[in-house]
Amino acid sequence: MNGNRVIELFEKWAMPSLAYDWDPIGLHIGTLNKVVTNVLVTLDVTPEVIGEAISKKCELIIAHHPPIFSKLKAVDTSTYLGAMIETCIKHNIAVYVAHTNLDIAIGGVNDMLADALQLQNKKILTETYNEPVMKLAVFTPLEQTKQVREALAEAGAGEIGDYEHVSYSIKGTGRFRPAEGANPFIGEIGKMEMVDEEKIEVVFPQSLKSRVLKAMFRSHPYEEVAYDLYTMAIQANEHGLGRIGSIEPTSLEDFANYVKTHLGVPFVRIAGDRSQTVERVAVLGGNGSKYIFDAKRAGADVLVSGDIDFHTAQDANANGLSIIDAGHHIESVMKKGTVEYMTKMMQQEKKRPVFHASELSTEPFEVI
Structure with a gap:
């Protein structure tokens, strides 16, 4: 490839x-x-x-x-x-x-860490981006609708949740008259033409706009493609750093040993009362020093991350948040x-x- x-x-x-x-x-x-x-x-x-x-x-x-x-x-x-x-x-x-x-992608590093720790009911810890959704409606001759629909799906359009190749279509009649200089796929210069067409509608995240339009133009037979494109009032998947979820209640010390085993690290550092009961866990790959208050606001009992410095650990403990520093290499x-x-x-x-x-x-x- x-x-x-x-x-x-x-x-x-x-x-x-x-x-x-x-x-x-x-x-x-x-x-x-x-x-x-x-x-x-x-x-x-x-x-x-x-x-x-x-x-x-x-x-x-x-x-x-x-x-x-x-x-x-x-x-x-x-x-x-x-x-x-x-x-x-x-x-x-x-x-x-x-x-x-x-790190931020759905199923990316932070989801991998949360899954390795078997966190339940996990959510994003800190939202970084909520992407707008766009809708494309393109008018296509009936015989070419399959190739256009498949090209759009290949470009990433029509993905909703766990569903792929999602589209809607309705049949109608397209009317046009090719003018001088045109090179029509269907019809003749100067003559009015009526064509059985299908309107294909798909949605996609705004970041895929260029890729989706490129796929549409590449697969569509018309010299001039008729299409509508607009931003919708709904959002695509929420994206963000870190994850937070629940575990069966256990002591901080026992959970620290669990983290050590499940993330495959030779040691961890903990800051907090070893006998404290922890149930809500925040995890963030890399340097988590900037996110202790995000973890606390989200209701975490402990933050699992790396590169936590001395004073940050003190601040976290003073605000009722325990720390397990498992190192940057957990990524x-x-x-x-x-x-x-x-x-x-x-x-x-x-x-x-x-x-x-x-x-x-x-x-x-x-x-x-």
């Missing part, structure tokens, strides 16, 4: 529009315009991970953490980053990054989760790459 197609399908899930403005997501190294047979999914890009990609014959790496966070003034191959860029280019390996958009759940999601998404594709979860740990800390 062409690399651009791989990422097109990936971005239907982890939409770039979900990412924070400061986040350098997207293509970091190489090109996507090539055949991709193997994809390596990793939390971080390191020389060892690149070596793994080479051994697995991967032409593409999908990473969560950006290897290039600040703008480069030069690619000095004697430096750590410059040497990695050189190795990737020499071995024709592209590096694509999905960071906060994959490594995205490796297996992304492989499973993309493998399932591509089941209908005739040609598709093999996705591999990196087998290497990029956790910089260890306990002695």
